[in-house]
Amino acid sequence: MSASEREERLEVVEICAGAGGQSLGLHRAGFTHRLAVELDPQAALTLDNNLRRLLKEDGVEAPDRLVQVGDVADPEVWKPEDHPNVALLAGGVPCPPFSIAGKQLGTSDERDLFAWAIEACGRMKPKALLLENVRGLSANRFSGYRQAVLDKLHDLGYIATWKLLNASDFGVPQLRPRFVLVALLPEYAPYFHWPKGVSGPGPTVADVIADLMSEEGWGDAQVADWAKKANRIAPTIVGGSKKHGGADLGPTRAKRAWAELGVDAMGVEDHAPKKGWRPKEGAPGPKLTTAMVARIQGWHGEEFGGWEFEGRKTAVYRQIGNAFPPPVAKALGEAIRDALRRKGEPQPLVESSSTVHDPVYKVLRSSNRPLTAEQIIVKLAADGTSMDQPEVERHLNHLGHDFELETAERKSGQLAYSLGEFKAFVGQADHQRHDLFSQHRARIS
Template sequence: MSASECEERLEVVEICAGAGGQSLGLHRAGFTHRLAVELDPQAALTLEKNLRRLLEEDGVDAHDGLVRVGDVADPEVWKPEEHSGVALLAGGVPCPPFSIAGKQLGTSDERDLFAWAIELCGRMRPKALLLENVRGLSANRFSGYRQAVLDKLNDLGYIASWKLLQASDFGVPQLRPRFVLIALQPEYAPYFQWPKGIPGQAPTVGQVLADLMAEEGWAEEEVAAWAKKADGIAPTIVGGSKKHGGADLGPTRAKRAWAALGVDAMGVANHAPKPGFQPENGATGPKLTTAMVARIQGWDGEEFGGWKFEGRKTAVYRQIGNAFPPPVAKALGEAIRDALHKKGEPQPLLEASSPVHDPVYKLLRSSARPLTAEQIITKLAADGTAMDQAEVERHLNHLRHDFELETTERKSGQLAYILGKFKAFVGQADHQRHDLFTQHRGRIS
């Protein structure tokens, strides 16, 4: 890398970095890590060894403390203020609080760090923020949560937006929708454009894995027949949680999709099929190895290949399955990089204030007095939003999960509502997150 290229690189602090899917993508987009923080020791070891290799290849000295291991919200692990003004704050904060496959506990889940990550913007003042999570966060259940996040960023002076991206649109052979939040300081926001993937460009599972299926001597004609059957992209790779058992490729619905592709999803193999391999016990094909799973997650080719994972098979599988696909991270990184370098023509911002995800939340947040459901309906209608009693009650029920929702009873018997505090952990010393995290730390991933 030339001196001018080094000068062009931007620094990133990455939280909840995992085994480095986002890290690799951001590095390929022109970012250099100032710091990465990860809770899981095996994932952190994977991350540090690979990041150091990347920096050495670029001729950049890897400083001590490049990767910190521990709870990202623990002030003993790192001090956010030491990284004030960094170009990018990025992270893949834990997904279970919002996952459709989980209980969607939101702010009641000790793993929820999304709102806390937003608070970091106020402490660190990065030029840009990138956070990614599961599609579940885009659901109606979390419309108030999303609204609170956007409003907080707006209060901090950032222009923010959400977008659901499909990994398969960026060449990843997998159905992996990711809900992404990008926020930039107003100086850079007009230069940001969401990356545009190309639907239908992802290779099939058979195309991606045929050479790995053949590496232990499985007959050429058998591999070809298998690859012909594996003619679609994969279902979402699920890394799972330490709360559950060993590695397999997901819930029942995913296993059926894998079976249709000729893959036995009941576990992960130690090696590729040997000569004479035949499926057993009703399986429709071979199991995947961790190397194959990594390919499907986007660790492939000259740009993204060569990532070495530390630990035993189940730990490696979890590291891969919980990662952000590197090609998607690279595309987002390039878009952010170009905005920070003010490349291209600035675009007029459609809205400099926070867009409305939850009109009931917005109304209650701005109201100085309690409102009944009937009053909410009337006020929303006056602003051009039609909502019936059932819809309002549904919004109130969702809000009750993540906010203190106080009620008073009118003389008529109607309940009136006023929105209280956001229940999310944002660094409070007395938050329930501390006790729950301590109790469950050994099972959190």
């Protein structure tokens, strides 16, 4: 890398960085890490070793404390205000609070750091913010949560937008939908355009791992037969958590999908099939190795290959499975980079504060008095939104999970509702997250 290219690189602080899927993608998009923070020591070691190698290749001197290990919300680990005006704050905050496969506890889950990350953004004032999470965050259950995030970012002076992206649209051979939030300061926001992905069909599972299937001697004919089944994209790779067992490719539905690809999803193997290998009775084909899983997650090719993972098989599998695919991160990084450089034609902006994810939230938030369900319906109708009482009650039920929903009984016997404080952890000293996190820390991933 030339001196001029080094000067043009933009700095990023990354939180909940994992083993570096997002880190690698952002690096390839032209960002240089000032700091990364990760809770899991093995993932942090993987990240530190690989990031230092990338920086060395670019002729950039790495900071002594490039990767900090610990709870991202612990001020002893790092302080957001120590990194003011960095180009980008990025992160893949924990998914279980919003995962459809979990209990969707939202603000009641000690792993929920999404709202805290928004507060950190306010303390740092980066030019741009990038946060990604599971598709579950886009569900109706979290419409009020998303509304609170947008409103907070608006108050902080950012233009924010959400979008659901599929990794398969960016050359990754699995669907892997991710719900992505991007926010930029107003002077850069008009230049941001969501990446469109690659043109034409992307690679299949067979395209990216067939050579690995044959590396231990499994015959060409057997690999070719297997590749015919694996000539499509995979179900979403799951990382699981320390609360559950070892390396496993997913629940029953996912295992059936893997079986159709000729893959035994009941675990991960140490080696590719050897010469003469045949599946056991009832098994649809060979198991994957962690190297194969990494390729399916996007660590593949000249740009993204060569990432070395630290730890034993199960730990490595979790690092890979919990990662953000590097090609998707690169595409997003390039879009943010171009916006920060004001590249291209600016586009008219839709005022973020007018985006309504939860109309009931908006009505209650703007009211200076408690409202009954009937009154909420009337106000919604005045704003052009039609909603019946059961729908309003469902919204109220969802809001009650993530906000202090206060009630008062009217003389008529009807309940009137007012929206209180957001329950999310944003750094409060007395928040329940502290005790829950201490109790479950060994099982959090």
